[in-house]
Amino acid sequence: MRLTEGARGARILSFGKYQPARVVTNDDLAATIDTSDEWIRSRVGIASRRIAAPDETVADMAVAAGGKALAGSGLSAADIDLVVVATCTPEVPIPNTAATVATRLGIVAPGAYDLNAACAGFCYALATASDAVRAGTARNVLVIGAEKLSQWVDWTDRSTCIIFADGAGAAVVGPVTGAGESPGIGPVVWGSDGGMADKICIADRNSFIVQEGQAVFRWATTALHPVAKQACARAGVDPASLAAFVPHQANLRIIESIARKLGAPQARVADDIVHSGNTSSASIPMALSAMIERGEIGSGDAVLLLGFGAGISYAAQVITIP
């Protein structure tokens, strides 16, 4: 049997993001449920979030974000041969989201699949894309995280409806080509614990998202900083040299707690949650796109990503900004 020849390494060529137009503020929520702007800001760090229109689908948002990433990559649709959509909120179980998104973007006959690792989904998808490029089973990969969590939220449950939101983020992954070019996606550190499956879940198709806030907070603030440090160690990158730390935008207090324990005081810490809410698999590429647009991080910067959430599942890797 012959095997494919892969690339020496994979790198990210571009990012893109899409957010729905409708802004929902904390005061908007406080008008219908027993909560307040002060309570939400102090517990989760969110000031406002974006919520999709009723007829706006996960695929619509994925196409919008994916199209921007593709446009920024310098590649054409014909260059993409694999499309991975990380989502835990697809419209329907079949067909998958990825094949439809690919066709709508003019990408003809790529490998296409959805990946569900909940809020860790983008980091999982990025790792599988990088590995496909290195194995030679794909040349260029469009990786998208897209979620419409609003359709799985009980809008009378003040413990969850203040947190979750909608959006999409994307990246184009391609091979390292030039002899002097460094890989731009480091080794992933990933894992899971099904024993904690009930801590964040949707129990059945007629149910909404529920989570045990204290249990998730305890896990996230104690178990994840070692994962983040290990991702740095595997990539041979000193945390003190990171330009930024972009964790899943779950809760600002979780983000700040992990960041404090990381040993990277110089790194800019993503806080996209403040105006985007928790968008699960979309949150990391959305935050990265926004930081690049604002000039907070630039070409060549080393950035640590850390996805974590339902499953329980988690994944981290160091990337280089294109």
Add this chain to the structure above:
Amino acid sequence: MAMTEEEILTGLGEIIDEVAGVPADEVSPDKSFVDDLDIDSLSMVEIAVAAQDKFGVEIPDDELKNLKTVQDVIDYVRRADVSA
């Protein structure tokens, strides 16, 4: 050797200062976490995690709702410490 009430109070004061920015000298046994020290449910988790590191006593999430005052935590740690 079992910890004294005074030792636990001192350690707890350091933890609460670290977690919630409340000066240690304001942490007295009669203080309520929510009403007097403005400590919410997530900070209580952080205090429980720090207490486990400092005192070697695990405080599960299910117990946190029963620990309303500083004295409640002191009592919990002493009971767990003695039975350990």
